[in-house]
Amino acid sequence: MTRHVGKESRIRLMIAMCARAATVAAFAVTMSSIAASSLAAEANDSWREIANDAFNGRPLADGSPLITLEMPERAEDAAIVPVTMRTNLPPGDTRTLRSLTLVIDENPSPVAATFNVGPGVTMISTRVRVNSYTKVHLVAELSDDKLYVVDTYVKASGGCSAPMANNAEEAATKLGQIRFRQFAKTTAAPASVPREAQIMIRHPNNSGLQRDQVSLLYIPLYIVRQLRLWQGDQLILEMDGGISISENPNIRFSYLPNGASTFRAEAVDTEGHVFRGEWPVEPTM
Amino acid sequence: MMQQMRACHASAPLRSAAVVILCVGLLLGRTATLTYSQEVLKSLSLDKVESGIYVHAGEIALMSAANEGAIANLGLIIGDKGVAVIDTGGSVREGRRLLQAIRQVTNRPVLYVINTHGHPDHVFGNAAFLLPAVFVGNRNLPRDMMERGPYYLNSFRPAMGTLLDEVKIVPPNVTVDSQLQLDLGHRLLTLRAWRVSHSDSDLTVFDERTGILFAGDLVFLRHIPVLDGSIRGWLTTIDELAKIPAKSVVPGHGPPFAPWPAALDPERNYLERLQSDCRDLIKRGVPIAAASRLAAASEKSHWELFGEYNTRNATAAFSELEWE
Incomplete structure (x- = not known):
């Protein structure tokens, strides 16, 4: 499913890139205000198309204020743009979160990742690549079988850090290392209060859009396709990742401790490497 | 051609x-x-640093159509046989203005075009030179330019507009693994390629005759250092750079030249502060988005363009150091 969406997106990307090139050419002769409004129209069109493809035409309800999407207004480092996704269900609301899908409209493959979550997960933070000025959409599926959407706008910085791996050699030697960190609670709190943890994995997450300068062939797509994390036997987080997830995928999330004694993770990349790790649950501090 | x-x-x-x-x-x-x-075209202004060495000092600014991308320091070294150009500027137009300025101080041929790394403000003028000059850079530079070139052309379009139409990504045809000497005619230049530091294609040029070191963006003065490589690598490189017996340095951004090795001090202070702040924030479990606004905030008064680059630097440093 995820791979299917990825493939389609890349084809669409080529078309989008051509369209963008045309827009860029238009810049040269058009007043910037006119160009800006045509860009905005283009952005809306890409979302409609992506939403239709990625969610099979299902209706998307306004997600505000049930879900929130936090990103910086300006992508300071285009390779590492922090994003935080949350659900804020009011007290007494019995619905729970099933999944979060992050879409970076103008990126080559717009669907950045889908996170399926276990009980008690209400916040996920990760880092993404942002190629250009773009709308970003977050779609949440709740236990009422409905989809909810919110969006924000990110300005890519015309700076020096391109959204791709910087240190390919070092990345290759440390491939697949997984680190897991459990954060202490800031105050003494009962067990029903969520804790936060972070999982990070060394991986170049090559987008498949870069060219080898000798062969002039595209460097193949090489990304972490799926990352799963269990608390005891309970799956608490599953990421189906795309090419927009930054090098060395890094996910911080909230969860409810379930009394298990270990965390276990498994990651699979597009070349079929499987990376695993296991860590003891640290006592509440 | x-x-x-x-x-x-x-x-x-x-x-x-x-x-x-x-x-x-x-x-x-x-x-x-x-x-x-x-x-x-109006020739770029040149400062004479030493006999046969000239520098154009770039503006401390972001690249824009108004400044034609002329924000980096560019250099030329003249030997008996010909000229080495060190970085070509942020647009072909700037490169041409540099070439015109060169023609006002010498009519010897341009033998080498040396790029100190792959950032647009240093290489977008390459197409003003082309054959028969030999292009020289760090061994990682061809990969860097091919991978990032198209992205840069796209992302600098809003700021630079049609000035980018002529820009071509011209990678080096001679690359430096660790060290290379070029002879300009009774003038030896020692080129050194460095580990991932400011970027992953950093290269320095040392003029043996006068002891002038062209440091590219391994040295920033006034302009906040920009981290697009490795903070740990850069700090290690700074310690090794300090051992070079240079008389003066031409920084990649800042004044045309500065005393050596004192010119390293402000940048080392900044990077060490950034590193220790990030380590502390990581230890305390502060998320990257919040941490990137706090790290090295105390350095603000010391640098120009701090607001433009510090958060980015902190983001890059944080994501490197959290793997320690």
């Missing part, structure tokens, strides 16, 4: 102006006389 470049090198002012006008005319498809007179 060779012939055209030779015509430029021959440097009868009228003739090279005619070549420029012809190029501009062909590109724009315009022939109005008024356009011709507007397109006569």
Whole structure:
């Protein structure tokens, strides 16, 4: 499913890139205000198309204020743009979160990742690549079988850090290392209060859009396709990742401790490497 | 192409102006006389650093159409046989203005075009030179330029506009693994490629005759250091750079030259502060988005363009150091 969406997106990307090139050419002769409004129209069109493809035409309800999407207004480092996704269900609301899908409209493959979550997960933070000025959409599926959407706008910085791996050699030697960190609670709190943890994995997450300068062939797509994390036997987080997830995928999330004694993770990349790790649950501090 | 470049090198002012006008005319498809007179290029200003060494000091600014991308320090070193150009600027137009300035101080041929790394403000002028000059860079530079070039052309379009139309990504045809000497005719240059530091294609040029070191963006003064490589690598490189017996340094951004090795101090202070703040924030479990606004905040008063780059630097440093 995820791979299917990825493939389609890349084809669409080529078309989008051509369209963008045309827009860029238009810049040269058009007043910037006119160009800006045509860009905005283009952005809306890409979302409609992506939403239709990625969610099979299902209706998307306004997600505000049930879900929130936090990103910086300006992508300071285009390779590492922090994003935080949350659900804020009011007290007494019995619905729970099933999944979060992050879409970076103008990126080559717009669907950045889908996170399926276990009980008690209400916040996920990760880092993404942002190629250009773009709308970003977050779609949440709740236990009422409905989809909810919110969006924000990110300005890519015309700076020096391109959204791709910087240190390919070092990345290759440390491939697949997984680190897991459990954060202490800031105050003494009962067990029903969520804790936060972070999982990070060394991986170049090559987008498949870069060219080898000798062969002039595209460097193949090489990304972490799926990352799963269990608390005891309970799956608490599953990421189906795309090419927009930054090098060395890094996910911080909230969860409810379930009394298990270990965390276990498994990651699979597009070349079929499987990376695993296991860590003891640290006592509440 | 060779012939055209030779015509430029021959440097009868009228003739090279005619070549420029012809190029501009062909590109724009315009022939109005008024356009011709507007397109006569003004030479870049050069500071003489030493006998046979000149530097154009870039503006401390972001690249824009208004400044034609002329924000980096560019250099030239003149030997008996010819000239080495060190970085070519942020647009072909700036590169041409540099070439014109070179023609006012020497009529020897440009033998080498050396790029200190792959960032747009240092390489977008390469196409103003082309054959028969030899392009030289760090062994990682070809990969860097091919991978990032198209992205840069796209992302700098809003700021630079049509100035980018002429820009071509011209990678080096001679690369430096660790060290290489070039002879300009009774003038030896020692080129050194460095580990991932400011970027992953950093290269320095040392003029053995005068002890002037062209450090590229391994040295920043006034302009906040920009981290696009490895903070730990850069700090290690700074310690090794300090051992080079140079008299003065030409920084990648800042004044045309500065005393050595004292010129390293402000940048080392900044990077060490950034590193220790990030380590502390990581230890305390502060998420990257919040941490990137806090790290090295105390350095703000010491640098220009702090607001433009510090958060980015902190983001890059944080994501490197959290793997320690």
